[in-house]
Amino acid sequence: MRTPVPSRTRFSLRLLVATAVAALLVPFLALSPASADDGVRIHLIHGIPGVDVDVEAGGANVFEGFSFGDTQDLSALAGATLEGVKVKVAGTDTVAIDGGDITLPAEGNFTVIAHLDAEGTPTLGVFENDATNTAAGEGRLTVRHTAAAPAVDVLAADAVAFANVTNGNGGSLDLAAGTISASVVPTGETEPVVIGPADLTVVEGEHLLVYAVGSLEDGTLNVLTETITGLHTAPAEVNTGNSLPAANGLNATAVALLGALVLASAGGVAVATRRVRA
């Protein structure tokens, strides 16, 4: 790191590594991915570890006991204005995020995530997701910094894939489908690796969105992922032949041989005819 690391940060880094290791061991949860078929998709994700919340709008709780990783589909509210949105500590009137009036997009593909800003204050981030089709053979990867932590670089195959990503920002790439190994380091550094290295599968025709969440200082760094499926493009053509079947006697070699035979036999006939006439 370029700057001296305060001892508290060192301690946190240790926790962070522990968290990352623990994260590696978390089994997958079944997830039914969103479909890209709909004209509008707005998902709300809880991205603050350790705090269960109730969400209020229009003076009443809309849903309660919303916890880390939980996801709600707001698509049916596209274009609506939610008045007086408050995210409250579950079971209390303590407002964690005062959202005011929120007008949801009328169309498009968005993720709203409750997360920590760089200083650790809860906030709502609204991200538009690229739901355009991917090229045949490719998938899309997006990484987003939604954690209480400084700027980072995201490395893949030891190269910087996304540089100097700060809280509230991210990056997106279309990649050949397959599994890549990625890690996260402080901007401009190669270590310490605070997340990963971990394998990620980029599935053809799918958009994988990865959120770094939690707090470096509190040792709660973690990762949330969501997917948008159905973005695939069919191959351009199916070209399944560059010659005629040999069995027909019509492939290039056979045609040449056959032609020679025909000429030869025709010549032979002509000669024979002449002979007869003669």
Next chain:
Amino acid sequence: MLLLIGAACGSAGSNGPTDEPAAAQDPIQAAPTSQNDDASDDTGVASTPVLPVDVNGELDLAAAITELPPARTGLPYLAPPGPQPIGLTIGSLDIDTAEVIDVGVEDNGDMEIPPADKVGWYRFGTSPGEPEGSAVLAAHIAFDGEDGVFIDLDDIELGSLITVSYDDGSTAEFIATAKEQYDKDELPKDSIFARDGEPQLVLITCGGDFNRSLRSYEDNVVVFATPIERT
């Protein structure tokens, strides 16, 4: 320091990194209304569903919001491979456990096709016998003078039994239900390569006129088959 998660890059990407906008930094208020000129009116937007209202005409949030399965937590993020088809048998065409290999796309975007003596399974699509989607197996009619596995595909009789075997020892059986010949430009790719919908197996080769100068056929011969049994 740090955070984020991981990912990236790779080798074959098409787009360079893009700085993705995080639309609303300022928490909340900044709800994304920017791209819709009409998002702020109260008449609703024609292209979106009608908003649910309760008996008082108020927005019925509880009815409108659907809980989804939680986001996946932690890394790695790995997509487990499904069953891999390895053999194809079509008795009526004298195709006896032809070797099936998985294929993807060529640099030019065309489906990758294996050598003449093999069948290619489009690995990005459905695996034959899965409950949803269209699984594609393609093979040459002939390549460089060598007869391909699908040399006689155009002669298949509807009702023929097609058997796919998998690397886990299982098999799936299909019945040929339709055969079509399409100009290559008119191949219904979206349905043939569909990832969802009714399950089907699609066999593809070439046919029609052979263009000697281009060394290419004008058409695709396509056989559609319906699953009957998975054992």
